[in-house]
Amino acid sequence: MLHCRLVRSTAAHARIVAVRTDEAAALPGVVAAVTGADLAARGDMAVLFGPVMLDQPVLAIDVVRYIGEPVVAVLAEDPAVADDAAALVQVDYDHLPAVFDAEEAFGSDTVRLFAEPPERDPSFADVTLRADHERNVCNTFTVVKGDVEAGFRAADLVFDDVFDSPAAGAVPLETHAVVADARGDRLTVWSSTQTPYITRRQLALQFGLPLNRVRVVVPALGGGFGAKAYASVEPIAAALSRVAVAPVRLYLTREEEFVTSTKHAMRVRIRTGVMRDGRIVAREATAYYNAGAYAVISPRKVMFAGYGLNGPYAIPHVRIEAHAVLTNTPPAGAYRGFAINQAAWAYEGQLDMIAERLGLDPVEIRRINLLRDGDAFCTGETLEHLRFHDLLDGVAERIGWDPDEPAHRDGDLVRAKGVSCVIEGTITPSTSTASVRINPDGSIDVLTSSVEMGQGIRPALAATVARRLGVDPALVGVSYVDTDLTPYDQQTTASRSMYSMGTAMGRAADDALDKIRELASDLLEVDPADLEIVGGQVRVAGVEQQGLPLSEVVRRSRVGNVIGEGTLVTAGGLDPFTGQGIGSVHWHQSVGAAEIEVDTATGHVRLLRYTGGVFAGEVIDPVGAEHQCEGCLVFGVGNALMEELVFDQGQLVTGTLADYMVPTLEDMPREHAFELMEDLEHGEVHGLGEPALPPIAPAIANALYRATGVRIRSLPISAEKVLRGLQEQRGSQQLSEAATVGVTT
């Protein structure tokens, strides 16, 4: 097996003038040093890829668009030799003007990332593109409800604020890793992907192969959190395997991981019109999501952002526009809380500023505006089974919310509480298929292409099938993913698996039971309609008798195994110019309450306690659900207080875990609790991977606001920003005191 080491661009935006690989290739042990031009010259593979737009080169050709972009791949038997050889490659660049900020890049006169519009991949049903390469835009999504100008005219007060979220890293502890074997007429990749079937399609397109000659095998992942969705390292390893006619292994260093997929930096201008009684009557928002140098999934992200910026409130007049803008920074991809973290950071922060101005309690202003059953959302959908008010009451009670409670002071330390509410969709339309096999010994095979990455989908699916079949979960074995063997699943993202795959799997189990009933009816010479299956036993309904175990039905009927199949296909989609249609098959409802302590001498903020409330529908695996919520808390604390990918002219300067801090045990609150609200009557399972996350950062910021009056508008809430806010506050107090003095004398 050959090891691949990538030589990455040191220029943010440049024409490649020359690439010298001779010295590297001559190093003993080096098998090849390959450039993008080398791949293009072969003519036997596509050299551009991307899930929505075919814009990303496997290895850079002619132009580099961000610092860290793969330019040359070096192959050697020994990884250390590949490392040494990579250092010998020289690339000359002719630098071009570069842009790093999304708002600046939007319609920039000086920087354009693509001279020609990239080709589009037609496969994504729910992503309708309004791309405009002349303005560095890879999609725009607009939501219009009512008449927003009329709404603002009617409003007593209009609030106009700008909020920023920085790029961040998902930081799965295991970095991207892939082994590709393109020998013969097939391609096999063992990959750490969250999207096996999309990756298979992308690789089939790259090499002009039918889908069934590309095999994607996915073992358990060391975390994903969105960063491992869509092909990234796989096209490189596969191309090199074809070049070298040998299996090729590529795994990323931590620094490479940081520049492979990021959370979108985002800036939004949000205007909200309210009445004096606290009712929100109009909202207008313009958001710029920094897509980085390539589109990846940003075109879909702005759709989530479009309705996401409405928030969980009944607002009669809405106009939201979200742009995905290309810049000379690493590609931004999927990330836990997909576009909603940035939206909630803005609208929930602004809502507390509105409440303060109106003299309203932050909990009360939310109660006034939260969506209720029968309300029309900004997409035109009428929402039902909403529990926002119950969820908010729950967190308010658990945190000990008291509208009249003053901030607690103890010397420099000030404590206070904050709340936040968020609505989030899941990917719609969406398709999952599943198989359940009942073996003659009574054990059960569950075949799924949902990726296990620590979120616990395998134990949750085992529980689902065991419950349907009435057997011990220990009898159920759940597969890992192998596209040669496990049936189609769209992707393991968007908190969709427990709903989408879980439903398909339940149907597969039911299908297996139908077949068992048919077989048993032959064996027992009874009409299938007269048979019931209870606790893994088949028996004649209403007759006291020994049941026939499922295993015995399989054995005695000599069918080998009984295979049940299930599919879930959801429909929907939104018009990209109006945002009207079906945004989500169901809506995630999430609230949070935080108690923080800020040291006014240092600006340091600590999260003391946190409680969340999430609508779960039905909890399948309580421990797994608890894990997902605590995982959201790790991301929330990190996003709120610590995490930021800092770039200097496009160069990442926080590229190691010594510079980019993520929460350890000591950064976590000593107390946390989540309520997972069930509604078995309307029994629809909601995924829990993300919903708990978006309220956390705004709840912390709102608590800081109540503690100090300092409003932080750009994440993270660093000690430096808090201290500066406190100083400005003192400065303006002194100024106003001086002014008062001036008037009286």
Next chain:
Amino acid sequence: MSGLEELPDDPEAVKMPDADDRVPVRLGVNGRARTLRVRPTQTLLDALREQLRLHGARSGCGVGMCGACTVLLDGRAASGCLTLAALCDGTEVRTVEGLESPSGELSRVQEAFLRHRAFQCSYCTSGFVLALEALLAVDPAPGETAIREAFSGHICRCGSYSRIMGAALEVAGAADRREQA
């Protein structure tokens, strides 16, 4: 470490190996004597994974910040990614694979992690387990503060900290005397 102790006093007499030279290292790994030939720049983590095929210690950051590569070096927790294999001559290394008893029984720390389901993706788990094993070796009944200190260099990005602490406190017998935060 013994690899350094054997250096002669006169620095001029030391022949520095080239980067490609291999250095012999004799060490115990999980109770078994092994001899490896390693590059002078090779980390212990790399030697364990690539030469001995022991995959329990994992690379997470390469700079000693995440704890995923933790191994026991003469009983003490150490970052495999910061330890040069060539300097491990004469040491006893234990990885998570070496915690089982000869009859295949898991250690009580491992049992507790399983019982508490104190992991999600489990990439960090061997590091946390070994950190606790190292602590228990010097303090059989550590309190919560000592456990938190032992875990301070370990990242669980999935967020299983509560259950990790639950498992650790149970093993430490400290569950009933939790210290106040």
